[in-house]
Amino acid sequence: MKTDDRVALDEWYAVETAAAVTAAPVVTHLLGQDIVCDRLPDGAPRVRECLADGFGPALPVRERYGCLWTTLGHPNRDVIAITEADEPDRRHVPCGWVKMRTSGPRVVENFLDMAHFPFVHTDILGAEPNTEVPAYASEIRRDVDEVWATNCSFFQPRIAATETQGDFVRLTYRVPSPFVVMLYRVCPSAPDRLDAIALFIQPMEEELCRAQPVMYLVDSCSTHTALLNFEQVIFLQDRIIVENQRPLRLPLEPRHEIPTRADKSSVVYRRWLKEKGLRFGTVGHG
Numbered sequence: 001m002k003t004d005d006r007v008a009l010d011e012w013y014a015v016e017t018a019a020a021v022t023a024a025p026v027v028t029h030l031l032g033q034d035i036v037c038d039r040l041p042d043g044a045p046r047v048r049e050c051l052a053d054g055f056g057p058a059l060p061v062r063e064r065y066g067c068l069w070t071t072l073g074h075p076n077r078d079v080i081a082i083t084e085a086d087e088p089d090r091r092h093v094p095c096g097w098v099k100m101r102t103s104g105p106r107v108v109e110n111f112l113d114m115a116h117f118p119f120v121h122t123d124i125l126g127a128e129p130n131t132e133v134p135a136y137a138s139e140i141r142r143d144v145d146e147v148w149a150t151n152c153s154f155f156q157p158r159i160a161a162t163e164t165q166g167d168f169v170r171l172t173y174r175v176p177s178p179f180v181v182m183l184y185r186v187c188p189s190a191p192d193r194l195d196a197i198a199l200f201i202q203p204m205e206e207e208l209c210r211a212q213p214v215m216y217l218v219d220s221c222s223t224h225t226a227l228l229n230f231e232q233v234i235f236l237q238d239r240i241i242v243e244n245q246r247p248l249r250l251p252l253e254p255r256h257e258i259p260t261r262a263d264k265s266s267v268v269y270r271r272w273l274k275e276k277g278l279r280f281g282t283v284g285h286g
């Protein structure tokens with residue numbers, strides 16, 4: 001059943017890989033609602049709700065970052081801006097959808113978490129004994145209504161597909177909408193630029209979603225396959241973790257889980273969602 005959560009309805013969501021949408025309709029699911037995506041004879045994408053007796057009217061649709069975006073409500077802003085997408089020398093690497101039996105907000109929270117690197121992505125994004133998360137800053141930026149975590153750093157044994165040596169990497173996290181999270185990291189082969197890695201989450205049900213990592217990289221050496229493999233290995237490791245967290249819906253009450261210093265960005269993300277009044281995929285509203 002389609003959610004009645006206004007906050008969730010009034011967001012944009014990536015719902016399909018644009019290249020996968022053709023004249024042949026594909027049905028997917030968003031916020032409890034079946035939707036169908038196809039292309040008109042002139043190539044324009046179309047998304048409609050599946051109703052008991054046919055299809056609803058065409059929903060707002062955007063084709064951006066290799067995905068089709070739509071909304072079941074009335075967003076008060078456009079699809080998020082990723083300025084790196086406009087830089088012609090970057091590799092655009094859409095990594096494919098991964099379905100997960102958990103809520104969208106749990107997936108965002110896991111993406112923000114550095115403390116799990118040595119234990120979940122052992123010898124890739126982290127390794128013992130370097131398990132400490134150095135202090136960082138996290139805030140809600142009111143002017144843009146986004147969550148940012150800055151001055152993050154972590155020791156990584158293999159910081160990118162191009163690298164085989166370990167080092168402290170500097171990371172910046174951005175949550176531009178409740179179901180999109182991004183990571184910026186200093187690009188190993190161009191130290192004055194930042195690689196951008198976005199995770200687009202399609203919340204299908206309260207406790208079911210799929211997510212697609214989309215990377216904009218300054219990397220002229222790695223093969224597309226190597227880049228895909230690097231990201232997919234990491235993401236499948238994350239799926240095991242997020243599917244085993246309880247509750248599956250993200251608790252928004254501050255006392256529900258006891259945070260540590262490393263969880264600061266998660267605390268701010270939860271506070272932001274609570275302020276917005278997001279109910280879909282969360283628990284513990286006051």
Ligand SMILES: [Fe+2]
Nearest residue numbers: 110120121238
């Ligand atoms: Fe992870």
